[in-house]
Amino acid sequence: MYRGAATAPKTTSDGGSTSYYKLPEGAKDLQDVIEAKNMNFAIGNIFKACYRLGEKDGTSADYDLNKIIFFAQREKARRTKCASS
Numbered sequence: 001m002y003r004g005a006a007t008a009p010k011t012t013s014d015g016g017s018t019s020y021y022k023l024p025e026g027a028k029d030l031q032d033v034i035e036a037k038n039m040n041f042a043i044g045n046i047f048k049a050c051y052r053l054g055e056k057d058g059t060s061a062d063y064d065l066n067k068i069i070f071f072a073q074r075e076k077a078r079r080t081k082c083a084s085s
Contacts, residue, residue, distance in 0.1 A: 042075040 011020050024036035030051060034044040049068045054061030 040075075042071040042078070045071045046075070 011018055024033060027033050027036060030048055034047060039047060046068050049064040049071075053064045056064070
């Protein structure tokens with residue numbers, strides 16, 4: 001189950017390297033990070049599009065930004081729906 005930012009335990013930042021920035025042990029690629037953070041489909045797609053912004057052959061940074069916006073709007077709508085249920 002996806003914890004999500006609204007339900008994940010909060011970590012206090014001291015302005016330095018905080019635990020939420022550390023890579024999971026054994027992570028070799030983005031999918032490892034996505035799984036370790038229990039990201040759902042929408043959040044995983046946002047994460048990947050941010051990471052590759054404009055680097056994917058045949059697409060532009062605008063394509064990736066539009067993908068980020070699309071999935072962010074879907075995730076926000078999903079969370080709003082869940083909160084009102």
